[in-house]
Amino acid sequence: MSQQVGEDAVRSDYGIRRFRPEDVDAFLALHRETFGTDHDREWFAWKYEENPYVYHVPIFVAERAGELVGARPFFALELSVNGGRHLALQPCDTMVHPDHRQRGLSARLNEAAIEKYRDRDVSFLFDFPDERTAADHLQRGWKRVADQPTYYRVQNPAGLQNVSSTWASLGVRALTPLLEGYNRLSTGRLSAPEAVTVERHDAVPAATLAGIEYDRRKKGIHIHRDLRFYDWRFRNPARDHAAYVARRDGEPIAGVVVATSADGAVATLTDVTPLPDGDDRGGLEALLDRVVREYADADVVAAPPVLPDDLASRASFHRDDRWPLSAVATRTAHLVRELSGGWRVDGLDVTDADNWQLTFAERRTN
Structure with missing residues (x-):
């Protein structure tokens, strides 16, 4: 009592x-x-x-x-x-x-x-x-x-510890030669279609990205990517965001938003539109090709699990629920x-x- x-x-x-x-x-x-x-x-x-x-x-x-x-x-x-x-x-x-x-x-x-x-x-x-x-x-x-899971393109294995304190430093050191060798072999395997061009925007072009998603409504559960979403979501003053838009014959067909850490060590593909499926993926491939080249100096480039496995692999991304990253990763x-x-x-x-x-x-x- x-x-x-x-x-x-x-x-x-x-x-x-x-x-x-x-x-x-x-x-x-x-x-x-x-x-x-x-x-x-x-x-x-x-x-x-x-x-x-x-x-x-x-x-x-x-x-x-x-x-x-x-x-x-x-x-x-x-x-x-x-x-x-x-x-x-x-x-x-x-x-x-x-x-x-x-x-x-x-x-x-x-x-x-x-x-x-x-x-x-x-x-x-x-x-x-x-x-x-x-x-x-x-x-x-x-x-x-x-x-x-998360995809990681590890360009400097020591930089994995900038992603999360849960990465084991001993495991990262052991993975270094393996990851460096894999990246050397796989870099450049992306082949952006010649008819697709990619443009960079320092501010997220809300209307353009919302228009891309508008005609590609998906079933399932996902963010409703309309103008209201893009106009607000990436104005976070604590993060730097850039957007990349792929166009074919002048028409926008795909886009990604990339956030960078304050020190530039980690670049994150925060959003992808349209959500990938079995349809034309030329726009997404062109975007990934541009992003991995533009952020080549980052220690790590992270990407969400919606990326198609084959496309992610050609861009040297590794899932953290598969070997070798699964040996040192803690998933979310x-x-x-x-x-x-x-x-x-x-x-x-x-x-x-x-x-x-x-x-x-x-x-x-x-």
Whole structure:
């Protein structure tokens, strides 16, 4: 009984509520304390206030004595599910001040969010967490879709450790001669069609990329790539993005968006349009040929698993769920959480990996 009274007293010390406009500075300060970042109001405005898919700031906060000590934000995206539009939320930037951890605040923030969004306009939650967070999610009603592989074109094996601290340095050193030899043999195997030209844009041409996807609607679950998406998604002030557009006879037929790390060591093919299928892939091949040449000085070029295996292989990309990278890689889990009482949305099972077509644009970190 006394233990329960003590726990109830601790809970009563903390309030859980929706975010308010006056919380911005305290949120950014807690973000710096938790993640060591230096994001400013411009970044906050882009990620949360200017998000075009919600009419509120999707953040829940924990406070004690008027001090903001925890937060559970969400990254809102509009997904296409069998052609229908659905709002989905991805947890991100979750944080609790070190002095207030181990008091159940993360669980209470999650409960408040689930209660708020259940049976509302949000169709489901999805996430790409680390192993510890994934285990917590699974205990709280989430389901695993699959582990999400990543393609890596390793141009400087030592640079793999810039991608993630989970890469084992000993394993990277052992892989160095193998990867260097493979790259020497495979570089140049791409053959861009002569009729296709590629142009680079320092700012993402939203209307052009949205027009490419417009005539190529796909079944399954993926981002709804319209003008609203492209106009907002890649204005992240914390990342540098460039876009490449492939044209045939002057008409745009494919595009990719590339994000680079601050030091230029890692280049990431964040988005690909149209999503590849068995149709004409000349535009995508021309784009990959341009990208691997233009980012030849990067240590690593990363690409999403939607790339066709044969095309990725010719461009010297290795999947991290296959040897040799599987020996040193830790893959990313893909989890979902239903909100409306079922795991099927517009006839599709959201827990079936075959129904998803993912790039990196779905992830809040790119």
